[in-house]
Amino acid sequence: MKAIVMEQYGHADVLNYTEIDEPELKPNDILIEIKATSVNPVDWQIREGYLQQAIPYEFPLIIGWDAAGVVKKIGSDVSKFSVGDEVYSSPDMMRNGTYAEYVAVDENMVAKKPRNLTFEEAASIPLVGLTAWTCLVDVAKMTAGERVFIQGGPGGVGSFAIQLAKAYGCWVATTGSGKNVDFLKQLGADQVINYEEENFEDVLSPVDIVLDTLGGDVQNRSFKVLKKGGRLTSTTTAPDEQLANDYEVNAYQVSMGRDGKTLAKIAELLESEKIKPVVEHVMNLSDVKEGHRMSATGHARGKIVLKVH
Structure with missing residues (x-):
């Protein structure tokens, strides 16, 4: 072959x-x-x-x-x-x-x-869909009505995660460059923060969940926007445990689950057009x-x- x-x-x-x-x-x-x-x-x-x-x-x-x-x-x-x-x-x-x-x-x-x-x-779909699902559904236990913040909305995981959170009935904020603002709104984001013009921690009201796809300084700053008892999931570096304790939140480094049953659930969301590739x-x-x-x-x-x- x-x-x-x-x-x-x-x-x-x-x-x-x-x-x-x-x-x-x-x-x-x-x-x-x-x-x-x-x-x-x-x-x-x-x-x-x-x-x-x-x-x-x-x-x-x-x-x-x-x-x-x-x-x-x-x-x-x-x-x-x-x-x-x-x-x-x-x-x-x-x-x-x-x-x-x-x-x-x-x-x-x-x-x-x-x-x-x-x-x-x-x-x-599979890798990004399973990654977003593991972060938001399996680990963060996302439920309808919660406020979810996706760091790095335009990327593969981010663009799927925005749609997944909206399909679950959540309010969604995300970050992107100026050229991607309209694209992120079309995906369903309720608040799009142009990182070229403003810092997210200055304009975002507290959220229940952060999905971080970027790591580093962005991840550390993300603790500032979480409600007490909130959840941060990271697809990159392990979150700072001391910061999590200081802000009284739960933080997780997530490894994607590879599960055909979850992929079948994702297929249902795609077939009903609640999520689009x-x-x-x-x-x-x-x-x-x-x-x-x-x-x-x-x-x-x-x-x-x-x-x-």
Whole structure:
């Protein structure tokens, strides 16, 4: 099969478009013929070697953690899917990923593709959707009527999280640059703070939940806008425990849950159009180096999708 294969860590030029054997199936695996995958910041962070202390990868390595495609084969113990099913998934990061024509995935990490989405649209969803869901639903226990603040609204996680919070009946504020203000309002944000012109802590009334996708100083300042007993979830660095104690709030560093049942719930929200995919660019898998460069600027709006088949 064709795949983007890494033989070492490094800059984008370590991504080689080449031939490699199809993955072998374990009894609970399905083999997905990938129609589209997408670029997430974790992809180039792994490629650069930033995560090698946390995840000791072996080479050759295929990265990429989103897939939308068709079931080609099933393992001997698979019970939930059949050959020919249209599916989407964010596979196990400890195995080879989705920058390839095929990927083997445990069936419990897979769900049926939303019927109303193209493969390219569906491929934009799993990792960011599961990340936002884990932060807001599983960890922060978001409920209708709460005030939710999303740091970094235009990105993949942020743009999904805004829509997810609105679907749950929450009031939502977010941050973005001036050029993204109208876009963020279209996603449903009730208050959009242009970080180029104002500090969020000066203009935002206290909130119940902060979802931080940025880390660093922005994360530390986010404690100022939380109500006592509020919840901060971070997709980046671990929050400062002392600050959490000082402000009398709960703060969590979140690892995404990979669960097909959650992906099925997300599919329902997509099919009812309570959430819509945000795809800024679609390019061929062979152009992945450019996709990584675009993602690494930190200014991509929504997702960068790679067509495979």
